[in-house]
Amino acid sequence: MPVTQKDLMKTPKKALLKGHFACAGCGSALAFRHAIGSIADEVILVVPASCASVYQGSGKGVAFNVPTVNTAFAASDAVASGISRAMKKKGKSNLKVVVWGGDGSAADIGIATEIGACDRQENILHVMYSNNVYGNTGGQRSGDTMIGARTTTTPEGNTTPRKMVPFIMMANNARYVATASAAYLEDFVGKFKKALSLDGFKFIQIDISCPPNWRCESAHSVKISRLGVQTGIWPLFEWDRMTNNVVLSTPSKKYEVVENRVPITEWTSLQGRFRGITEEEIKALKTDTERQWNFIRKFL
Amino acid sequence: MPVTQKDLMKTPKKALLKGHFACAGCGSALAFRHAIGSIADEVILVVPASCASVYQGSGKGVAFNVPTVNTAFAASDAVASGISRAMKKKGKSNLKVVVWGGDGSAADIGIATEIGACDRQENILHVMYSNNVYGNTGGQRSGDTMIGARTTTTPEGNTTPRKMVPFIMMANNARYVATASAAYLEDFVGKFKKALSLDGFKFIQIDISCPPNWRCESAHSVKISRLGVQTGIWPLFEWDRMTNNVVLSTPSKKYEVVENRVPITEWTSLQGRFRGITEEEIKALKTDTERQWNFIRKFL
Amino acid sequence: MSNEKNTAERIRLDLMIEVIQISRGGSGGVTGAKILAEAAMYEGLDAQAIPKYGSERRGAAVEAYLRFDTKPIRVHSPVYYPQHALVLDASLLDRIDVDKVDKDGVIIINSNEVPESLKGSGRTIALVDASRISRELGLILSGFTLVNMTMLGAFVKGTEIVSLDNLLKAIENYWGEKRAPKNMEAAKRAYEETKVVIA
Amino acid sequence: MSNEKNTAERIRLDLMIEVIQISRGGSGGVTGAKILAEAAMYEGLDAQAIPKYGSERRGAAVEAYLRFDTKPIRVHSPVYYPQHALVLDASLLDRIDVDKVDKDGVIIINSNEVPESLKGSGRTIALVDASRISRELGLILSGFTLVNMTMLGAFVKGTEIVSLDNLLKAIENYWGEKRAPKNMEAAKRAYEETKVVIA
Amino acid sequence: MTEGPSQPKLYPIEGVAGKTGDWRTFYPVVDSELCIKCNICWKYCPDNAIYPADREKDQIISFDYDYCKGCGICAEECPKDAITMIPEGE
């Protein structure tokens, strides 16, 4: 069920009210607006500690116009499990339980909880929006930080590869796994709605750009996300347990072929987090990108 | 470096002293004896809560004749990281830091810790011995319990597939991943020593039989493990980050072909945990086994 | 905590009776103790069955304790000075400190004959070859002869704290329709075959 | 907590001086406050720079507080009744409660002219077009004009709590050899260009 | 019925962070000549601060300056460069 820009306009209600606390140009808020918006009348949100727990608001009220439970950093998939089971018990299985959290909870502190919920095949969707960093605490390295990125805990550049949680979830036999990008919102919302139509544990990672932590101009937010796909850094795909196959998403198809890819420096040069990146680091980053593609290719 | 039975006899010292607390016929103690024995003069053991924390002894002393640190259930890979780094700092990188724990810590409560250490490429080896159950607490379902197994928390038979931690570790870019069986000790010790020769995070899962929890005769311990391989239930393989390829281990080669496999019932019938297993459950178990093989095949 | 009164006196005075049981891990000793406590309940007594947990493994020695009283039991410690001892495996006799067992109490042993160590002790011993009875009735699990129910019959015969009927009722209740008969039979046969002797 | 003494008196009496600063998230206001505290230290004063943390985002209003004293400061609260106010962005002036600022204190504003709301208030205002100075010196980060260092010059000029020399020393120390000159220049120029007027 | 406990519970409102238009240093302006009503700008606004164009009513996009944070994405993404970012106060 491909989603068009027109479809994006037909939301039951606004999920993200104006005047929220996200930074100007926040890709996470952008993705939230459309995805949660598309099912705003039947969703229950579970939000671990992250920027999303901050940009939703504070004090007077919240910008999230859907039921929202904020949880401890590592607790969200278990809380979501409890909600999903309770709703089942109450005969309200039609409600969609969605975890909306960052890479910190999904890739690091909360991954055991997430793998556990996946293992139990809980009927929930986990959306991991990744800015490749602990944004809320000011930009420390996360498991999803890529090689070469300067963060406040890797000031001279991170040396370890990205964790690639989608692969882990494939290996962990999720019902459905997909990657997405804030530059391709129709693609993202399509995957989001598809995931919600399936029973069991679904996982989507969406890379979103984050001006303060990527140290980029807010105006470049979407552009950088798009370049992430075009440089091949961030391959968009779907994987389904039923087929055990990966299907490359349209925006990424072309970039499987290395020659077709936009040079990585077009992407790095727009971001302060890559200032000072060395040739070797670029090489290592490319090698790790190829590793990811190789993993994907095994399932094509 | 293939290991022979002769090699097993040449250990620097006994790692597991006689008169330990393991049940009669314990496959975990058996595996420990040979693997840890093979490097008993240069190993540091980290043991999370598990049968291994019990069978090592209590009160008067311990049967583990190597330095051993017992840790909280979810803490072992992080403790091992700390030890490994400290030893590096002290110029003692020659010492091997090995986590020896069960499926409970490796597949469930401690998997975030483990994935974290893997992500950091810590120089440690995690050996997950799996009896597919929380043995120490009396046989509750773990993430590594297979479909159809009766445990004290799934008295009518478990319905969810095994977690397959080795796949997760492959997806998580470990340095080296292997599976092993207590029936093929030379193969196991060979993998164990190979893993220790490599830098970075290594992971081996060894399936070991557990008479009280598998509700089997202790005499059948090794036999059941062997049947696990021969029925194809437990494929033995190695995976190396450098190649991103799986190599089937000799004992398992033949069983890639479904027709060559010993009927699964020969394996289940020896185990009380499968008493009352239904046709559908057997079918589901077979399907899940095939799923595992399919995953492996992608990397052959 | 020490033996202030002998068993006969205790019963007469409505005092608590304490029992130590020794068995092998995996032989169902803990279940046996629990069933005995239930039988005592039918008898109108308050009863406690305390398994002593450690890292017991199949085959290793496991202690358990029992208390019986006409009043609510408010004591929670292990039993240090039992009136009786129940020994499910004769080879484990040396694991209990016989000197701490009341001189007037009964030591119930799964054996045909008085063990060497007790010979001439003047102790009251209840003897039964429970292993044989259990084997004959097919009470075997993974090569392990289950003497726990059988020995309950001997205990009842030896101590008379609870009646055989109540014991059988408790066994029946525990095992349920299908599996009870064999176990009840074992207890009954042991009850009949138990010989009480003075060593 | 209220203005017991006016600023001149406070200085004479060795009393603490408190300042409120308002800036936009991302404009370096917190750094500026910290540097000012360091400059005061060179002056021999005890000083505190307190950022008021919340969920500030780039562009959103952020408060910070400063304290200066000749004795060790033992007060940790936010500043409620400041002697002076430092306004890094004129449009944020309405975010502070000017009535709580000491009537004899100085309000330092990044602006060419006295804002409407203060006109005729009789207040002492220190004015400087810091944005222009910063732009001219290329103090721009991701489209954001960094006026924090510039405004420090104006603050020093307006309040005379610390000397320009000590301010420059603190700026130099913070930014290091390579990046200091531009920032010092900005402060110096602001110092020179700042006009103190009575509104 | 007893009242429930005091819990950290908040209800949805618009403008929880205030009028976030305040945060802006540049503001977007659309050139009605250039705009083709494709609504791409609308789509990419993280702050939902663009009223979409309506081809049928021949209405172009407009901005909700109360909440537009001035990120500039709309200007950057507009395929027709119909949006310009102007410094506040100019």
Place this chain on the structure above:
Amino acid sequence: MTEGPSQPKLYPIEGVAGKTGDWRTFYPVVDSELCIKCNICWKYCPDNAIYPADREKDQIISFDYDYCKGCGICAEECPKDAITMIPEGE
């Protein structure tokens, strides 16, 4: 030098669980006629309770009955069925 703190630290000893031979209900016996000194039994004993055979010295395997728990693996795995499990006491 000050003494260290009281910590839960234990040192290696043999027989920490006691003479685990006690746990046995069956004990293994080897038939020297049948044994081919392959040491497979030695390999599979979880309790390290078999003294291996030595072909050179023409010595067959033997058991450490102090610690053999009687699991029966050796008997089950012996390719020559050279080991028999005998009930204790018989």
Place this chain on the structure above:
Amino acid sequence: MVVKHETKTMTGNDAASYAALYAKPEVIAAYPITPQTTIVENLSRYVDEGKLDAEFIIVESEHSALAACMGAAWSGVRTFTATSSQGLLYMAENVFWTGYGRLPIIMPVVNRCLAPGWNIWPDFQDSMAFRDAGWIQMYTKNNQEVFDTTLQAFKISESKDIALPSMPCLDGFIISHTSGQVQLPTPEDAYEFIGPYSDPIIEIDVDNPWAFGAMTGPEQYSKNRKDLIVAMERAKKKIVSVHKEFEERFGRSYGNGLVEPYGDDVADLTIVSLGTIGDETHEAVDRLNEEGLNVNALRVRTFRPFPEEDIVEFAKENHKLLVIDRSASFGHAGQLGIEVEAVLKRNKVDTPVIGIIRGLGGEDVPYTKIMDDAKESLKG
């Protein structure tokens, strides 16, 4: 009221499981740990066998066990879990979250001491570590009280004017694994006593959305906490009234529900304690009385909220207190001892207090030992 009873022989863990079974929770999530394990196993069995129509979530850790219950509690259904020792520590974040969030979850804690070294025997270090967390804590003395307390906990916690989670505490092994007699009401009577959870404290509602736990400033935050303080005060009365109602219906009681005095009203020495030591103390008191020593006892059944008034009243009348703790706040003293001293001080009661720590790491505390301690205290 005449109700039907049935007496069964069961362990303390069985007793907790029966209370849960009868309360019909709709979602249960738990993770095994010795000596709590059999509770989890019982409940899995009830659900697998269809005896209990609940969702049972076999989670991968205690952090998730309580988290899943929290999810269910937010959804407005009755929920239950249980844990012990390391498990309780592992879920620490959510323990506070539940208490501060006012979610009425019932979670028996089978007391076991904390590592290292590994030790599965009982002391109260685990639950004591959570005395600040906003939970009702009741320490039980035997299997019967475990059942009764767990059942009462549902009724107390789920009252809208209380809205506090409950942690019935039972000594590991000593209660959890020891079989004894427990009088059970019929499941119907038990359920009728607590009633359905039909007017939930909080309930997710897509038509009326709210966000729970978003960024909260000092003002609202401290308002929430002050309400928690007040709710704890109210809980004291509620515990007493539910306990009284229970007594009227089922004929069993434990003092007034907060404290259980034993022996004469006035004595030379009062032994104050928690849990099974409290039961064992009754034995000691009788024997000391037989020896002609004038000793009585006060078992603190409810530790949170702390029954200040009741302790003070009792202490006033007596001549000396001996407080026995089965845990320690290292670097100071036993937790119960400290708090008893504090309330006496606060209320200007002169009765001297002697605090001792016994039974750490599962060391046995027989009545003989308590008698010795009492004699020692009478001397001093």
Place this chain on the structure above:
Amino acid sequence: MVVKHETKTMTGNDAASYAALYAKPEVIAAYPITPQTTIVENLSRYVDEGKLDAEFIIVESEHSALAACMGAAWSGVRTFTATSSQGLLYMAENVFWTGYGRLPIIMPVVNRCLAPGWNIWPDFQDSMAFRDAGWIQMYTKNNQEVFDTTLQAFKISESKDIALPSMPCLDGFIISHTSGQVQLPTPEDAYEFIGPYSDPIIEIDVDNPWAFGAMTGPEQYSKNRKDLIVAMERAKKKIVSVHKEFEERFGRSYGNGLVEPYGDDVADLTIVSLGTIGDETHEAVDRLNEEGLNVNALRVRTFRPFPEEDIVEFAKENHKLLVIDRSASFGHAGQLGIEVEAVLKRNKVDTPVIGIIRGLGGEDVPYTKIMDDAKESLKG
């Protein structure tokens, strides 16, 4: 002894980072959480820039942060971490493990209150929850004391006769993010003061293997705990002596290291508190004195071990105590208040105690508020 000093303007977190830098830990593992974050960032930078020759482990959670430090501590090297609030709760199991295991880890806790709702401002609920865990806890009043205390902590904790981990506590934001002046000794002087960790409390040794933390029966277990109790007693003396040595070398002191009295020896009212409220109280005392009110103060610097003797001595001389807690044990009262009452009771000191709770969730506690509270107390 004359030592070189340099005064710098820095935040409290910077001060903690400097102390760590100067102590030269060999392994550091930490996980970010507001408001502790900048400590982690500073240390990463020191290591990345080569200023500090240490292994920095960027772990995936706080449970692992402390676990990694424990691994290093078992290996016999100096180690350091820091955390706050939820992070402290998430590592709860290892916090107890470290304390009970007697591993000399230094871990500043930047105090922040506990969710829900999310709230990053300071109160002491987080560290207070670990007052049983076998850690030395010192609450600091300003940036300078953070540096001094963290440095002292290494020397205290790593003494073989102490062998207890240390948790220097600093109010989040109020100290952690506020810049102020800190006198720093030279790195060499600082290092010389604490010395190298050359005779480790415990050290993994392949030639002399042991197992740490295996199954432990009640006897050895309670022996370990009793030694912990005794070590805490010894720690009081050690804190005083290290503090004295520090004073002699560097010229700064905080009372005797355990408590810091302020004002006249005898007063109508003594204000007892922890952390920055203690500093703010000094301001209040001066102003109250100016108003002619006879008030003094006692700041409890060391909360674990609890300085019973010092508090009692001081309380004896004074006429009334006002104890201000920045945390509560819900269902009873403020933790400091309870314990002060307890020790006075224990030592038969009649001085009345008034306990109040202030500043939960980061509510500001200005000296004016303290003055009001004091006046109120003087009346009552």
